[in-house]
Amino acid sequence: LGLNPLYAAGLCLIANTAPVAFGAVGIPITAMASVVGIPELEISQMVGRVLPIFSIGIPFFIVFLMDGFRGIRETFPAVAVTGFSFAIAQFLSSNYLGPQLPDIISALVSLIATTLFLKFWQPKRIFTSNGKEPAISTEKHHICKVVVAWMPFVLLTITIIIWTQPWFKALFKEGGALAFSSFAFEFDSISQKIFKTAPIVTEAKSFPVVFKFPLILTTGTSIFLAALLSVFLLRVKISDAIGVFGATLKEMRLPILTIGVVLAFAYVANYSGMSATLALALADTGHVFTFFSPVVGWLGVFLTGSDTSSNLLFGSLQMLIATQLGLPEVLFLAANTSGGVVGKMISPQSIAIACAAVGLVGKESELFRFTVKYSIALAIIMGIVFTLIAYVFPFIIPIIPK
Numbered sequence: 001l002g003l004n005p006l007y008a009a010g011l012c013l014i015a016n017t018a019p020v021a022f023g024a025v026g027i028p029i030t031a032m033a034s035v036v037g038i039p040e041l042e043i044s045q046m047v048g049r050v051l052p053i054f055s056i057g058i059p060f061f062i063v064f065l066m067d068g069f070r071g072i073r074e075t076f077p078a079v080a081v082t083g084f085s086f087a088i089a090q091f092l093s094s095n096y097l098g099p100q101l102p103d104i105i106s107a108l109v110s111l112i113a114t115t116l117f118l119k120f121w122q123p124k125r126i127f128t129s130n131g132k133e134p135a136i137s138t139e140k141h142h143i144c145k146v147v148v149a150w151m152p153f154v155l156l157t158i159t160i161i162i163w164t165q166p167w168f169k170a171l172f173k174e175g176g177a178l179a180f181s182s183f184a185f186e187f188d189s190i191s192q193k194i195f196k197t198a199p200i201v202t203e204a205k206s207f208p209v210v211f212k213f214p215l216i217l218t219t220g221t222s223i224f225l226a227a228l229l230s231v232f233l234l235r236v237k238i239s240d241a242i243g244v245f246g247a248t249l250k251e252m253r254l255p256i257l258t259i260g261v262v263l264a265f266a267y268v269a270n271y272s273g274m275s276a277t278l279a280l281a282l283a284d285t286g287h288v289f290t291f292f293s294p295v296v297g298w299l300g301v302f303l304t305g306s307d308t309s310s311n312l313l314f315g316s317l318q319m320l321i322a323t324q325l326g327l328p329e330v331l332f333l334a335a336n337t338s339g340g341v342v343g344k345m346i347s348p349q350s351i352a353i354a355c356a357a358v359g360l361v362g363k364e365s366e367l368f369r370f371t372v373k374y375s376i377a378l379a380i381i382m383g384i385v386f387t388l389i390a391y392v393f394p395f396i397i398p399i400i401p402k
Contacts, residue, residue: 005358010370011062013345013354017378018055018090019103020307020341021047025160025219026099028337032311035266036319038330041098045398046334048094048102050385051341052087054378055106059083061374067127074123078114085113095398100160100219104153152230156223163222172217181216194271199280199324209271262304266312279320289321290390291383293332294339298379305349307340327390328397335386342378345371 003011021028026040029047033040059079063071072079089109093102162168171178191209198204215221231241269275282289296318300310311333318332344350351364351371360367389396 005360006363006367006370009354009358009360009367011065013350013367013371014065014374015058015062016344016350017341018051018058018086019106020344021051021337022090022094022099022102023307025101025104025223028307028311028340029099030219031263031308032315032333032337035263035270035312036315036329036333038319038333042330042398043333043337044099044102045095046330047099047337048091049396049398050334050338050382050389051094052091053385054341055087055090056083059086071127074125077121078117078123081117082110082114086110097161098164100164101157104157104160108153108157148234151233152226155229155233156226159222159226159229160219163217163219169217172214178216182212182214184213185211187211190271196276258304258306258309262306262309262312266316269313270316275316276320279317279324282317283321283324287325287327287391289325290327290331290335290387293318293321293335294342294382294386295379297336297339298343298375298382300336301340301343302347305347307337307344310340310343311337331386331390331397335382338386339379339382342375342382346375 022044026044029043030040032038033043059082060072063075063079067074086106086109089106090102093105097105170176172182173179187209192206194209195204195206230236231238285292296314297307297310300314301307304310304313314336315333318336319329322329322332346368348364351367355362355364355367
């Protein structure tokens, strides 16, 4: 398409907004749920009722940035199919399956829907920023090769769906066939010795401090199983598979360490009362905080570079503020997550990775200037959306029987 590398990187960062909350098989939401004690499905449902709005709008916005209103007019049918198919799949999967699969399912549905639609409709003009004819590959691939190439993603989707089913989870409950694979460690030195008191709660109460490690039930195990099955399906050499596994561990060593440290800090903040103290201070802003709740998540992602880290840092804070204001906790938890997705495009890590990917190391400040104005605008829109949900459209908030 002849796009300027910096321009292309900026467009990719803007596109990577609505999917962020469910990225890495839903870790931003599942990690938050583990800290705040709210069911991950409930958070997933609330997020999944807000982000589809942005999933529809973002494709149109990207086309507008590339070719203005003329581009939207000329590609409207295809862009609409792309946005609506992604949004519908995102809504359904997040509300009925949980946070692990929306990104995978939505992307697959959108790709298939758009591809099929373009078999019957094409725009009259192909946009190129340099005015040259685009290079189109004429190479044909046998259907069997195409199916095999997609099988790792199919296997990943199947294994995660199985792992999220109630009948499968029941195997790991007390008395279940696989209960032996789940471990729990109670920290006796502090368990039941930490108390919540007024005004955070009406009556003082202690709570247990237990580390739970569901070895097989954790979603990561389903991903690992899908990877193993893909190795055999694609006939990958064991030595190559081990090499890729080692390279992946090396590449992910810093993110793993970062998430571990942030998670530890989140628990320290909760147990020490830091989150509660900050919540009391922010609660004084009153009901206007519904607007600033997504901004907290936006700021968290800008500072940490990760929606997961932002949720771990501010999840308990958001929940306590909701309690103080008498609003549903899941609303503010979803606001933190959703606000974070529009902060991803300006996080230093994302900027650095995008510049490195297009060979523009040292141009990070230029890319930041390109994305920051759109990030701020989307954060403001996100704040308005959650304020409207809180006070005008409260029926959107999911209610799950306890």
